[in-house]
Amino acid sequence: MTAMRKIVILGATSGIALEVQRLLAREGCELLLVARSSQRLAEVQADLAARGAHQVLTYSADLASIRQHAAIFEFARHTLPDFDTVLLAYGSMRDQKDSETSIDILLEELQVNFVSATAILTLFAADLERRRTGCLAAITSVAGDRGRRSNYLYGSSKGALSLFLQGLRSRLHPAGVRVITVKPGPVQTPMTDHMPNSTRFADPKQVARDIVDALERRSPDVLYTPKIWRYIMTAVQQIPETIFKRLSF
Amino acid sequence: MSGQSAATLRKQSVAPPPTEQALSWGRYPKTAHRRVHKPAWNDEVPEILGTAAPASLLPYGLGRSYGDSCLNAGRELIDCRRLNRILGFDESTGMLRSESGVSLADIIDVFLPKGWFLPVTPGTRFVTVGGAIANDVHGKNHHRAGTFGAHVCQIGLHRSNDGLAICNSQDNFDMLQATIGGLGLTGVIAWADLQLKRVAGPWIDAESIPFQSLGSFIDLSRESNDCFEYTVAWLDCFAGKHPRGIFFRANHSAERGKQFHPKRGAKLPFAVPAWMLNRYSERAFNTAYYRIHAARKGRALVPYDSFFYPLDSIRQWNLLHGKQGFLQYQCVIPETNVEAVEELLDRVARSGMGSFLGVLKQFGSAPPAGMLSFPRPGLTIALDFAMRGERTLKLMQSLDEVVQQSGGALYPAKDARMSSAVFEASFPRWRAFVPYIDPKMSSSFWRRVTGAQ
Numbered sequence: 279m280t281a282m283r284k285i286v287i288l289g290a291t292s293g294i295a296l297e298v299q300r301l302l303a304r305e306g307c308e309l310l311l312v313a314r315s316s317q318r319l320a321e322v323q324a325d326l327a328a329r330g331a332h333q334v335l336t337y338s339a340d341l342a343s344i345r346q347h348a349a350i351f352e353f354a355r356h357t358l359p360d361f362d363t364v365l366l367a368y369g370s371m372r373d374q375k376d377s378e379t380s381i382d383i384l385l386e387e388l389q390v391n392f393v394s395a396t397a398i399l400t401l402f403a404a405d406l407e408r409r410r411t412g413c414l415a416a417i418t419s420v421a422g423d424r425g426r427r428s429n430y431l432y433g434s435s436k437g438a439l440s441l442f443l444q445g446l447r448s449r450l451h452p453a454g455v456r457v458i459t460v461k462p463g464p465v466q467t468p469m470t471d472h473m474p475n476s477t478r479f480a481d482p483k484q485v486a487r488d489i490v491d492a493l494e495r496r497s498p499d500v501l502y503t504p505k506i507w508r509y510i511m512t513a514v515q516q517i518p519e520t521i522f523k524r525l526s527f
Numbered sequence: 528m529s530g531q532s533a534a535t536l537r538k539q540s541v542a543p544p545p546t547e548q549a550l551s552w553g554r555y556p557k558t559a560h561r562r563v564h565k566p567a568w569n570d571e572v573p574e575i576l577g578t579a580a581p582a583s584l585l586p587y588g589l590g591r592s593y594g595d596s597c598l599n600a601g602r603e604l605i606d607c608r609r610l611n612r613i614l615g616f617d618e619s620t621g622m623l624r625s626e627s628g629v630s631l632a633d634i635i636d637v638f639l640p641k642g643w644f645l646p647v648t649p650g651t652r653f654v655t656v657g658g659a660i661a662n663d664v665h666g667k668n669h670h671r672a673g674t675f676g677a678h679v680c681q682i683g684l685h686r687s688n689d690g691l692a693i694c695n696s697q698d699n700f701d702m703l704q705a706t707i708g709g710l711g712l713t714g715v716i717a718w719a720d721l722q723l724k725r726v727a728g729p730w731i732d733a734e735s736i737p738f739q740s741l742g743s744f745i746d747l748s749r750e751s752n753d754c755f756e757y758t759v760a761w762l763d764c765f766a767g768k769h770p771r772g773i774f775f776r777a778n779h780s781a782e783r784g785k786q787f788h789p790k791r792g793a794k795l796p797f798a799v800p801a802w803m804l805n806r807y808s809e810r811a812f813n814t815a816y817y818r819i820h821a822a823r824k825g826r827a828l829v830p831y832d833s834f835f836y837p838l839d840s841i842r843q844w845n846l847l848h849g850k851q852g853f854l855q856y857q858c859v860i861p862e863t864n865v866e867a868v869e870e871l872l873d874r875v876a877r878s879g880m881g882s883f884l885g886v887l888k889q890f891g892s893a894p895p896a897g898m899l900s901f902p903r904p905g906l907t908i909a910l911d912f913a914m915r916g917e918r919t920l921k922l923m924q925s926l927d928e929v930v931q932q933s934g935g936a937l938y939p940a941k942d943a944r945m946s947s948a949v950f951e952a953s954f955p956r957w958r959a960f961v962p963y964i965d966p967k968m969s970s971s972f973w974r975r976v977t978g979a980q
Contacts, residue, residue, distance in 0.1 A: 293567065318568055321626075325612035329637055468567045468609075477547070 283332075284308045284361040286354050288341055288398060289368025291318045293467025294417060297486030298365065303331035310335040310358045312350055313368075341368050342390045344397045351401045360409075363493060364402045366395055366416035369436070371469050377431045384431060391435035396442050403446060407453045413493060414450070415458035416443055420502065422461070423511045427526055440500075447499060458492055459500045463507040480504050549604055552845050553593040554852030555914045555943055558600035558971065563587070567609040569626065569685070569717045575605060576687035576715065582969035582980060586711040588655030589630060592662065593855040594943030595971035596710050602969065605715055607657055613637065614718055621723040622680070627657030627716035632839075634723075639831070643723040644779070646678035650886075652836050657716045662940040663708035663900040667757035667777075667835070670891030676707030677896040683717035687967040691717060705963035708897030710939060712973060714965045728783035731757075731834040736774045737821040741869055744774060745862075745906075748889040751776040757834075761820070762885030763813040764910055767876030768869045772887065773820040780828055809881055838884075848913040856923055857909040857938040858930045859890060859902065867933035868906055871926055875910060878922045882911040898960045901938045901953075909941065920944055939972060950976035 285302060287295055290311030299309060303326040313319050316338040323334045337353045339346045354361060370390040377384040399414060406412040421429055422437030440459050447457035464470055464479040473479075480503070488503035502508035517525075547563045564575050564584075576584065585599040587606050598604075610628035617623075621643050625634065631645055632652040638644070649664040658664075663676040672678070681695035684706060692714070694703035706713045738744050744760055751758050755776035762772040838844050845853070860867050875881055886909040890902045912919050927949050930937060936953035937945050950957070957977070964973075973979055 291568075315568075315570075317570060321568070321612050321614060324614045328613040328616050468565065471565055 284310075284358050285363040285365060286310045286312070286358065286361050286402070288312050288350075288364065288366045290322060290336075291315065292367045292369070292417075293469060293482050294462065294465060294485055294489070295365070295367035296322065297482045298367070298489050299326055299331075300329055301486055301490045303327075303329040303334075306330055306332045308333040308335075308358065310337065310354055310361065312337045312339060312341065314338065314340050341398060342386075342394045344394055347394075347398050347401055350398070351405075354402075355405070362406075362412040364399075364406070364412070364414050365489075365493075366399060366414075368395075369417065369419075369469070371429075371432045374427075374429050374431055387431055388435050391432070392438045392442075395439055399442075399446065403450060403455070406455045407450055410453045411455065413456040413458065414443075414446070415460055415489070415493060417460045417462065417489075418443070420461050420463050420507050420511050424514055424522070456496075457499070460489055460492070461500065461502050461507065461511075463502075463504060463510070549587060549598065549606075550590060551594055551597050551943075552591045553854055553914075553943060554845060554848075554850075555854060556595055556598070556600075556971075557852070558595070558598050560599060560604050561601060562603045564603065564605045565609055566605065566607070569610060572605070572685045572715050572717065573690065576685060576965075576967050579603065579687070579967045581966050584967050585970045586627070586657060586661070586715050588628060588658035589653050591651055591654045591658065593853075593941045594939075595975065596662070596939050596942065596973075597658070598971040599969060600971045607655060607715065610657075610717075611655075621725065623721045623723050624718055625656050625721065626718050627655060627660075629656050630654065631656070631659065634721075635831075638723060639726070639729055642725060642727070644726040644831075646722055646724045647672050647675045648835055649675075650836065651839050652832075653839060656719055656721065657711070660707055660716060660719060661709060661711040663895075663897045663902075664940070665890070665902045667759040667775075667888065669893070669902055670752045670758065670889060671756050673891065673893030674707075674896050674900055674902055676900065677893065678722045679703075679707060679719050679896075680722060681720040682706060683719075684713065685715040685717050687714070687965050695720075702963060704896070705898050705960055708895070708900040709960065709963065710899065710970060710972065712964045712968045712970065714968065726779045727781045729831045730780035730782040731777045731829050731831050732780045732826065733775060733777035733829050733834055734826045735820055735824050736776075737771065737817070737824055738774050739771050740769050741865060741872075744770075744772065744887060745865065745889070747774045747776075752889065752891070754778075758888065760887040761816065762872075762887045762908070763817050764872060764875050764881040764885035765810045765813050766872075768873045770872050770885075771817055772885070773817065773824075775834075777834060782828060813881065848911070851914040851916075853911050853913045854919060854923065854943055855909060855911045855941040856926060857907060857941040858926070858935050859905045859907040859938075860930060860933045860935040861905045862889070864933040864935075865906075867929050867935070868908065871908065871929045874922070874925055874929065878918075880912055880915070880919065880922055882913075885910050898963075899939075899954055899957065901936060901940070903936065905935065907938075909938075939976075942972070945976060947976050947978065 285307055289295055291313040309331055319336040323336050326334045335357050339350050372383050372387050418440045419436040421433035422440045425433050443457055443459045462485050465482050465485050466479045467482055470476050485503045492501045547560050566572050583602045585604055587604040607628040610626040612626045615624040631654055647666045649666055659675045663674045665674045684692045686692050692699050757777040760772045760774045762770050888907050890905055890907055892904045931952050
């Protein structure tokens with residue numbers, strides 16, 4: 279626990295981040311929350327303070343816009359200079375069909391889920407590497423483990439981020455900085471409400487519990503949550519491409 | 528996959544999402560909704576209200592209303608459970624501002640360790656603040672503290688036509704009174720200011736006393752109401768005119784040192800099969816409950832959760848009554864009319880359809896906090912009956928006669944079948960409430976008892 283007292287959350291108003299923050303607040307952590315809406319940030323700040331967070335700082339910025347990253351990073355270095363954990367929790371899931379006819383949507387999706395994520399992680403990684411401490415975690419998705427007809431744009435953007443984290447992990451290992459790839463299965467959050475059967479998806483509270491546990495332990499490097507998804511994706515990855523390409527899910 | 532089935536699949540993926548089922552706690556009636564909105568932020572609510580058709584929406588919380596007052600068959604629900612943030616707390620006064628989807632369980636988890644407790648709590652902590660206000664719920668301390676709504680000092684209310692209305696004793700007081708007990712029909716509660724109360728810790732000094740007649744219950748209740756904050760009785764509803772039961776009375780204990788371990792209870796994994804539910808098993812349950820508690824009579828220091836929320840320790844206990852669901856019958860009968868209570872219990876006993884849990888409580892004389900508040904001076908009885916079709920409904924109609932003749936009332940939060948006439952008799956002032964209904968709101972219950980469209 280002493281290893282994670284000060285945490286920067288990028289995308290603090292996302293469905294999973296909200297639950298992670300509640301658990302961290304309960305443990306008395308100090309939090310710096312970054313998200314777009316200052317109104318929503320203020321509501322979350324009040325909630326986490328009431329639930330026991332030692333300190334809750336907020337910074338309102340659009341994480342998808344790389345031009346704003348330097349200011350975000352400077353704010354973190356000034357207000358929470360010895361932060362020890364960074365959790366990237368933002369993402370976007372646009373309709374696959376729409377992205378097949380609109381290159382703008384396709385590029386936006388890549389910008390949010392991959393390009394901007396790698397940019398901001400690189401900023402924070404350098405600082406942790408220099409200080410030779412801490413932990414970087416990012417939420418990708420099981421959808422990134424295999425490209426599927428119904429969701430391959432989202433999947434490839436998250437899969438690319440998983441690959442990026444793999445390399446980053448190797449780079450930061452000598453400095454003693456941990457990199458955790460969080461791969462949730464489908465979770466009941468506003469991002470997935472429109473999907474069929476979304477009421478049967480995983481409870482974000484359970485996913486948050488798994489993430490916080492992973493932050494507090496030494497392992498794993500890659501967290502599947504709920505746990506069963508590690509086995510499901512292992513099986514899915516075994517299906518030969520000649521068969522897989524015929525599947526419509 | 529053949530081309531044809533792939534095309535079918537694509538067609539399905541663009542079709543509107545299937546109708547969503549939302550259940551009330553009694554699992555009767557079973558209704559489908561066209562859509563369930565799930566706002567995660569208060570700033571999303573105005574758009575939902577703005578774009579909805581007239582009389583199409585109803586706020587929904589944890590679905591602990593028993594009948595159809597939390598349902599909106601064929602129309603839409605606004606699931607408020609993600610609006611679950613604590614927006615502020617004043618440590619010196621105990622004033623809490625919470626969004627409407629915060630559960631009472633959550634409030635206890637956060638504030639009991641700091642020495643604060645709910646001013647009024649119903650028999651389950653798995654209800655939302657919004658639901659507690661909309662049904663103006665009561666608890667075992669009604670004779671002292673009145674209803675939940677009496678401790679709500681201010682609300683922010685999303686209205687479809689005029690934005691966020693701030694309602695308190697100075698501004699929009701009538702809208703506050705309409706919203707308390709207003710069954711969710713006046714708009715979506717954005718947040719509420721609730722006055723918590725100081726307690727020493729999680730322990731309750733409780734005493735249980737067996738009784739063998741309604742008269743002795745009333746004597747016990749009268750003598751206890753002055754010195755005990757909480758009073759309630761459990762009733763063996765197979766015993767008829769001379770009911771036996773266990774009277775519970777309690778106060779918050781000054782004890783604070785003792786180690787407290789909240790426990791997570793068992794969960795009923797599926798509906799109990801119908802063949803296990805009959806008058807014999809239910810009678811056996813009632814007898815066993817009486818014997819066990821009668822044997823344990825006396826005083827004890829108990830944790831708050833086992834005192835206030837015995838059923839919360841069995842998650843999904845509503846499945847106890849089987850797949851068909853169950854109906855709850857809660858009425859209040861004026862104290863001057865004790866014979867009516869005896870008659871009611873007699874009809875239940877003679878029907879052979881007794882329930883697992885009969886609860887009896889003497890309400891206090893606090894003025895109602897809301898326009899449609901249910902509690903009023905008298906004896907309130909709650910009984911549950913497994914849904915067995917027509918004969919269950921017939922029994923309840925025959926109970927209605929007794930309640931109506933006595934000048935009593937039924938509780939909408941528990942109801943799935945009362946007639947317009949019974950509603951009218953229970954809430955003679957309901958027409959004065961109508962102007963406060965938000966034009967975008969409606970519910971299955973409201974349409975059923977008032978004939979509204």
